[in-house]
Amino acid sequence: MVLETGSLDLLKPALAKLEESYNDLPEFSQSIDEKKLKEVLIEVAERMKDNYPYPHPLYAGQMLKPPHPVARLAYMLSLFVNPNNHALDGGRASSAMEKEAVAAIAQMLGFKTHLGHLCGGGTMANLEALWVAGRLAPGKLVVASNQAHYTHSRITEVLGIPFKAVAVDERGRMDIEDLDRILEEEEVGSVVVTTGTTALGSVDPLPAILDLREKYGFRIHVDAAYGGYFKLAENLDTEARAAFDRIGEADSAVIDPHKHGLQPYGCGCVLFKDPAVGALYKHDSPYTYFSSSELHLGEISLECSRPGSAAVALWATQRLLPMTAKGEFADDLAKSRKAALELYERLKQDSRFLTPLVPELDIVIFAANAESAEESSRMARTIFEDTAKKGLHLALANLPVKLFPESMLKDRTQEYVTCLRSCLMKPEHLDWLDEIWQKLDLAMVDVGQKVLS
Ligand SMILES: *Cc1c(COP(=O)(O)O)cnc(C)c1O
Secondary structure: OOOOOHHHHHHHHHHHHHHHHHOOOOOOOOOOOHHHHHHHHHHHHHHHOOOOOOOOOOEOOOOOOOOOHHHHHHHHHHHOOOOEOOOOOOOHHHHHHHHHHHHHHHHHHOOOOOEEEEEOOHHHHHHHHHHHHHHHOOOOEEEEEOOOOOHHHHHHHHHOOOEEEEOEOOOOOEOHHHHHHHHHHOOEEEEEEEEOOOOOOOEOOHHHHHHHHHHHOOEEEEEEOOOHHHHHOOOOOHHHHHHHOOHHHOOEEEEOOOOOOOOOOOOEEEEEOOHHHHHHHOOOOOOOOOOOOOOOHHHHOOOOOOEHHHHHHHHHHHHHOOOOOOOHHHHHHHHHHHHHHHHHHHHHOOOOEEOOOOOOOOEEEEEEOOOOHHHHHHHHHHHHHHHHHOOOEOEEEEEEHHHOOOOOOOOOOOOEEEEEEEEOOOHHHHHHHHHHHHHHHHHHHHHHHHHHO
16 A cells, blocks of 8 residues: 655645745744754654554554544644644634634534533543533542443542443443432432443433433533544434434533544543533633633643644644535545444354444444354454454454343353454445455454364
8 A cells, every 4th residue: 555645745835825924034944954854754664664554444453543634734734833722822823723623513513502622532531521520519420331431430530539330231332220220329420421432332322311310410421532423424323313413412522533533643622511611620820821811722621731733633624524414524434334334244144253233333343153252252362363464453352241142142151252343434444345354254264274273
């Protein structure tokens, strides 16, 4: 494969445009030793070879998606300014772009009012949401399903908030009966609803949880770090669609533009429905905000210095690929989900595999059909290594045996089964399914021989 480098030529005219803003200043230029610089860069390229081939469609393992060229270029362009979106003093233009980009995300998710900002990623974004949740309901429990991202139990530990895990149903979604029981028995301040779990892509039943909020009264925080953009995909099943359509009724939500939003890492986003929570962030730094009485993003975020470039890249991406239903961006998400469904169908028809879950988004989970959970786990690890040698990169996930119906996996002697997991996050995955299948098929032949010998 070749790297897309043609678009680098577009950077120079854009930089010349940016340079106009310095026309009034006295002559000044930075000098560099190009020879030495080149040497170091070549050394860097050599070092960077030691990675899985993330940009290629045959990388179909972990939750990794290449940034769009426009995001890369806008990020690079803005690095010539290197704005800091903590304060308007550090980045006026990029702060304005951040406010616009965040407002577009809030609208896409269905928030009628919002206060929000970008941050380092889903972990920081969730930390802020749960920090606010804890401030508003001190001492009360935060609950999330046992398939929620592990960050929630860790974050609540950092914040000193009590945490409890809710059971999941056979599709890996928060179990409403178990949630109801906990709500009945304990003082719950917040329920974390995951619309797209990281391991399985399961979507918690937000409508039922909103009903329980009527009865018990608690905050709802939606963790849509991975799944959020699927709001735009037109091919979700009815239950997932119903959940995504009501995110705007939550008290807060998190989405990661660096997962499905085509951004380089370092781009998460937290949103609150009630802008008044901004008051909780109040601090009185004596030297920070002088240049303007407008909102400095640092006044409503826990992180201080932050890359304005992340906001510029996101803004540019939204400009090129607006987040509208039926637009190119939405179509690409629908393609990822279609690829997941097609791969699932092929696996399901093939007796060599076990398919415990219909994909709700674009993650496919499958296991090797074997006599025991132990044997199946061993085979999954062999398949993982063997496909990698053939150029197909999958991922592994340890899943509770409980997610498998007994008719599918009779042996229940161990608690977990190692499964194969494939995140089909690139729209191109759809066109590469035959290739992916061929390599998987060849690996299965090898694995069969290894098992026999
Ligand atoms: C990825 C993810 C997180 C953590 O986000 P980072 O950007 O990796 O810090 C939290 N929750 C969910 C559901 C995720 O998929």
